[in-house]
Amino acid sequence: MDVTLIKVHGSENDFFILDQTKLAHRLSEAELKQATQQVTDRKSGLAGGADGVLYVDDSSHPQVSGKMRVINADGSEASMCGNGIRTVARYLSEQKQQTDFKIETMYADLNVKQAADLAPEVKTFQAEISPVSFQATDLGMHVADLTELHHVKLPALSKSLFFTAVAVPNPHLISFVDHATLLGPELGRIAGYLNDGQNPYFPDGVNVSFVEVLGQNHIFVRTFERGVGFTNACGTGMSAASLIYVLEQGGDFEQLITVRNPGGMVKTLVHQTDTGYWMELIGNATFVGTATLSLDDLLAGNFSQTKFKVSDEQPAYQAFVNNLK
Numbered sequence: 001m002d003v004t005l006i007k008v009h010g011s012e013n014d015f016f017i018l019d020q021t022k023l024a025h026r027l028s029e030a031e032l033k034q035a036t037q038q039v040t041d042r043k044s045g046l047a048g049g050a051d052g053v054l055y056v057d058d059s060s061h062p063q064v065s066g067k068m069r070v071i072n073a074d075g076s077e078a079s080m081c082g083n084g085i086r087t088v089a090r091y092l093s094e095q096k097q098q099t100d101f102k103i104e105t106m107y108a109d110l111n112v113k114q115a116a117d118l119a120p121e122v123k124t125f126q127a128e129i130s131p132v133s134f135q136a137t138d139l140g141m142h143v144a145d146l147t148e149l150h151h152v153k154l155p156a157l158s159k160s161l162f163f164t165a166v167a168v169p170n171p172h173l174i175s176f177v178d179h180a181t182l183l184g185p186e187l188g189r190i191a192g193y194l195n196d197g198q199n200p201y202f203p204d205g206v207n208v209s210f211v212e213v214l215g216q217n218h219i220f221v222r223t224f225e226r227g228v229g230f231t232n233a234c235g236t237g238m239s240a241a242s243l244i245y246v247l248e249q250g251g252d253f254e255q256l257i258t259v260r261n262p263g264g265m266v267k268t269l270v271h272q273t274d275t276g277y278w279m280e281l282i283g284n285a286t287f288v289g290t291a292t293l294s295l296d297d298l299l300a301g302n303f304s305q306t307k308f309k310v311s312d313e314q315p316a317y318q319a320f321v322n323n324l325k
């Protein structure tokens, strides 16, 4: 059985899209994990590897155009991927000739829509990021007897930093830092510990982001992702950071927030309802190239004979990034 993989990225947080509806039969859970670990490997994987694989399927929910499952590079499954859902939205938009529709994810059917291009030839989509929860039970967090973590010091992690934890719905730990700390070793040290599988605070791991405020409604987010490590950007991390920026650091509800990241830039909007919060994440959905190979080769990690057909989109994205101030 042949499989087609599309290499995509949102802010250079890169993935392969695998549309299971095109297969003769669905992959087993073990095959999903093995295929992901093989194809994403930065040394031996396909086309330089990736941060994860986005598996697309039909949704059984009414008025929902498709379903997305997120498997991290280490084979663990996540409930959501903000950069990834924008690329899946573009894929489904082109498959189904729709521009405003819903995608089923683990905990919610999320609204997605095509947005005005952020720059010439930079295809742009926006996605609803929700549900949002501060509950320790939704975060897989065990910090003393705290049920929520809002701007608190955790001496076991750092003598000086303050942390807020939020699920969107995947788990995020957010800390606002100065420029030197943003770029320094602390993020890797703290996140490496919280994702070691042994620590008592986040036994299942957590995405950790350091955030620097650059100006009003202008932040920089650097993330160490659960199941991956450092990535060029984390869509749910940037959305979570935007929410905490509004709640704790003077950001504005309902105003576009410019979020810089090592891979580029996205825009976010933070909304408040009478029951809580939700965000919108607006950013590129770049298709880098495609490859078709046998499932056996994918599962075995045999990519040496695989033809990867590069698209013409990356130069436009690079020009967009080069023009960012």
Ligand SMILES: N[C@H](CCC[C@H](N)C(=O)O)C(=O)O
Binding pocket: 013, 051, 070, 072, 077, 078, 079, 080, 081, 082, 083, 084, 170, 171, 207, 225, 226, 227, 228, 233, 234, 235, 236, 237
């Ligand atoms: N590593 C994340 C999933 C991918 C999220 C990130 N790539 C994004 O764009 O939101 C987790 O395990 O929760």
